[in-house]
Amino acid sequence: MGLHLIVTVKQVPDTHNVSGNAMKEDGTVNRAALPTIFNPEDLNALEEALKIKELTGGRVTCISMGPPNAVEVLKECLYRGADDVILISDRRFAGADTLATSYVLKCAIERVGSYDLILCGRQAIDGDTAQVGPQIAEKLKINQLTCVAAVTAVDEKSITVKRSVEDGYEIVKSRFPALLTITAAANEPRSANAKKVMTYKNIGKEMCSLSYDESYLAADACAIVDHIREWNVEAIAADPDQCGLSGSPTKVKKIQSVVLSARESRQIANNDAGIGELIHELIEENIIG
Amino acid sequence: MDSKKNILVFIEARNRKFAEVSLELLCAADRLARELGGRVEAVALGYNLEDELKTLGRYGCERVYYTSDARLAHFTSVPYAKMVVRIIEKYQPGIVLFGATTMGRDVAPRVASALKCGLTADCTDLKIGEHQIKDTLYQNILMQIRPAFGGNIIATIVSPESVPSMATVREGVMKLSPVETEKNVEILPEPCSLDEHDFLSEVLEVIREEKKVNLKAAQIIVSAGMGASDPESLALTKELARILGGELGCSRPVVDSGILDKDHQVGQTGITVRPNLYIACGISGQIQHRAGMAEAKRIIAINKDPQAPIFALAHYGIVGEVKDVLGKMIKAYKTKA
Numbered sequence: 001m002g003l004h005l006i007v008t009v010k011q012v013p014d015t016h017n018v019s020g021n022a023m024k025e026d027g028t029v030n031r032a033a034l035p036t037i038f039n040p041e042d043l044n045a046l047e048e049a050l051k052i053k054e055l056t057g058g059r060v061t062c063i064s065m066g067p068p069n070a071v072e073v074l075k076e077c078l079y080r081g082a083d084d085v086i087l088i089s090d091r092r093f094a095g096a097d098t099l100a101t102s103y104v105l106k107c108a109i110e111r112v113g114s115y116d117l118i119l120c121g122r123q124a125i126d127g128d129t130a131q132v133g134p135q136i137a138e139k140l141k142i143n144q145l146t147c148v149a150a151v152t153a154v155d156e157k158s159i160t161v162k163r164s165v166e167d168g169y170e171i172v173k174s175r176f177p178a179l180l181t182i183t184a185a186a187n188e189p190r191s192a193n194a195k196k197v198m199t200y201k202n203i204g205k206e207m208c209s210l211s212y213d214e215s216y217l218a219a220d221a222c223a224i225v226d227h228i229r230e231w232n233v234e235a236i237a238a239d240p241d242q243c244g245l246s247g248s249p250t251k252v253k254k255i256q257s258v259v260l261s262a263r264e265s266r267q268i269a270n271n272d273a274g275i276g277e278l279i280h281e282l283i284e285e286n287i288i289g
Numbered sequence: 290m291d292s293k294k295n296i297l298v299f300i301e302a303r304n305r306k307f308a309e310v311s312l313e314l315l316c317a318a319d320r321l322a323r324e325l326g327g328r329v330e331a332v333a334l335g336y337n338l339e340d341e342l343k344t345l346g347r348y349g350c351e352r353v354y355y356t357s358d359a360r361l362a363h364f365t366s367v368p369y370a371k372m373v374v375r376i377i378e379k380y381q382p383g384i385v386l387f388g389a390t391t392m393g394r395d396v397a398p399r400v401a402s403a404l405k406c407g408l409t410a411d412c413t414d415l416k417i418g419e420h421q422i423k424d425t426l427y428q429n430i431l432m433q434i435r436p437a438f439g440g441n442i443i444a445t446i447v448s449p450e451s452v453p454s455m456a457t458v459r460e461g462v463m464k465l466s467p468v469e470t471e472k473n474v475e476i477l478p479e480p481c482s483l484d485e486h487d488f489l490s491e492v493l494e495v496i497r498e499e500k501k502v503n504l505k506a507a508q509i510i511v512s513a514g515m516g517a518s519d520p521e522s523l524a525l526t527k528e529l530a531r532i533l534g535g536e537l538g539c540s541r542p543v544v545d546s547g548i549l550d551k552d553h554q555v556g557q558t559g560i561t562v563r564p565n566l567y568i569a570c571g572i573s574g575q576i577q578h579r580a581g582m583a584e585a586k587r588i589i590a591i592n593k594d595p596q597a598p599i600f601a602l603a604h605y606g607i608v609g610e611v612k613d614v615l616g617k618m619i620k621a622y623k624t625k626a
């Protein structure tokens with residue numbers, strides 16, 4: 001018997017390389033203006049799932065909600081060893097806050113069917129909210145273990161993890177099903193497997209109709225995925241009112257460009273005299289000893 | 290009294306001690322509640338905390354909804370989230386605040402999901418205001434202010450259509466300012482209406498590990514940004530921190546690239562500091578970094594780019610190479626002191 005592990009992965013703008021026009025007038029992110037990457041801690045979540053699968057056997061299914069282009073992160077999942085990947089994409093998902101996002105992912109997970117563990121990144125670098133994982137767990141009415149810095153034991157019924165908290169660590173055990181949020185400390189993500197890259201590089205998407213083949217997850221563990229499944233609102237049986245902008249209680253009221261308040265600022269000459277004087281002044285004023 | 294005017298703060302007790310951020314949030318709630326004409330309330334879960342809870346009046350808290358149960362002595366997600374949801378449903382506050390700690394960030398999203406309401410993470414300011422959606426004008430609602438995306442933008446988020454409005458705030462962001470006249474705290478016991486199936490996590494062991502750096506308490510902080518992340522500059526930054534008797538801070542990409550530990554990170558998603566002196570070495574000064582250090586009493590910025598935003602905030606600006614400038618500062622200090 002093996003475990004069924006679901007990993008949620010997100011394509012995010014590379015916030016370390018953000019430039020000027022990052023936001024649109026309406027307060028939403030101008031994704032087109034930014035390079036995108038695989039959310040770093042989602043790579044850790046995937047790695048942890050692959051490691052567990054190596055121990056217990058089973059399947060790893062990766063799910064991403066995003067624009068069609070998010071298929072890129074799902075291909076990355078296949079290159080690293082995921083068995084199945086599903087893109088959740090529909091115009092009606094656009095503008096989702098964490099509540100609407102978790103609702104859609106919950107519907108998708110229910111559509112996938114049975115699972116033992118769900119692994120999320122602790123947080124996505126575009127908003128750093130760390131909310132989607134716990135919200136999926138609440139909606140599925142399952143337990144959650146957040147901020148996981150290491151998986152210390154796993155068997156067919158339960159998992160034990162080390163959680164990183166403010167004043168140290170906790171070792172916590174939970175039975176399945178459970179949702180984990182994984183931090184960067186947990187592992188070193190593997191790189192893509194060259195053979196798998198060759199296999200999956202050119203695969204296409206298959207627009208999903210209502211008739212999702214329920215049996216595909218039960219298929220042979222090593223079945224070749226030649227299409228990436230793409231599910232829309234109907235495919236996951238979601239209520240459109242709870243998706244995207246209309247399902248998002250949080251609204252951006254306004255965005256302001258930051259204008260720095262001009263301080264009484266002094267330019268210090270970058271030479272021994274200028275810096276010597278500054279140090280002297282700080283000592284005089286008892287700011288440094 | 291209209292319960293929607295009340296503000297509920299989630300009180301985090303670790304090891305029978307309240308998290309600093311919970312007290313800070315009570316102070317912030319006191320300010321907001323005055324504006325709304327409401328009351329500051331708290332929800333506390335744990336075991337045998339009555340005596341400690343009475344001290345919350347110092348921070349403006351008037352009422353605590355308190356569930357005492359041995360099984361709640363240590364935090365676990367599902368029981369905590371369920372109890373908080375029940376208390377919110379019963380007392381209907383208009384605003385609920387959580388510390389953005391590992392506990393707050395674990396429980397708050399679960400609560401928001403159960404109540405289908407909005408939640409804004411890591412707010413740097415909270416205000417009361419109004420917002421119009423179509424024909425409806427929502428008054429006296431929570432403005433959740435946080436820096437967003439990429440650094441040049443401050444977003445004001447509202448969630449008027451769902452009650453309560455919920456937000457998390459990091460430790461140190463709100464000032465701890467005990468109220469003038471201590472409030473008399475009314476403790477309302479809430480029964481623990483949970484059953485065995487709710488206790489899904491088994492805490493096997495708790496390992497306490499003192500954090501080595503204590504940025505919050507430091508009077509002097511010397512911080513390294515990406516412009517000071519090469520080994521030589523970093524060594525000089527550490528050296529200056531050491532001889533000044535200060536602590537070493539850094540910007541987030543320095544942590545992300547694995548150069549320094551997360552304990553050193555200053556900023557919106559790191560630690561908020563208010564030292565007497567902050568020396569920013571090779572830090573550009575994006576809003577998320579400034580959110581954590583703008584209130585330092587003196588700021589010295591060293592950057593080779595004269596246009597770097599950090600200079601607009603600095604009291605003393607030095608344009609130059611980090612290595613070069615720090616070398617001169619260390620030399621000057623050693624000879625003067």
Ligand SMILES: Cc1cc2nc3c(=O)[nH]c(=O)nc-3n(C[C@H](O)[C@H](O)[C@H](O)COP(=O)(O)OP(=O)(O)OC[C@H]3O[C@@H](n4cnc5c(N)ncnc54)[C@H](O)[C@@H]3O)c2cc1C
Binds near residue numbers: 560573594
């Ligand atoms: C949701 C979110 C949360 C965030 N939270 C935080 C946070 O908590 N803390 C934080 O710090 N950041 C945070 N950030 C990141 C933040 O936006 C910036 O990317 C970051 O602060 C930049 O760090 P930096 O200034 O060290 O690096 P850079 O932006 O790379 O700047 C390096 C600077 O060093 C200068 N420089 C380079 N070489 C030299 C040299 N030899 N001598 C002198 N100067 C030199 C350059 O001119 C430049 O100004 C967050 C971002 C997001 C999206």
Ligand SMILES: Nc1ncnc2c1ncn2[C@@H]1O[C@H](COP(=O)(O)O)[C@@H](O)[C@H]1O
Binds near residue numbers: 041101105
């Ligand atoms: N659109 C999405 N698609 C798939 N997974 C997501 C999505 N948004 C968030 N997640 C997951 O939830 C985690 C936390 O995201 P966040 O709450 O945005 O910080 C991420 O690390 C992902 O694992």
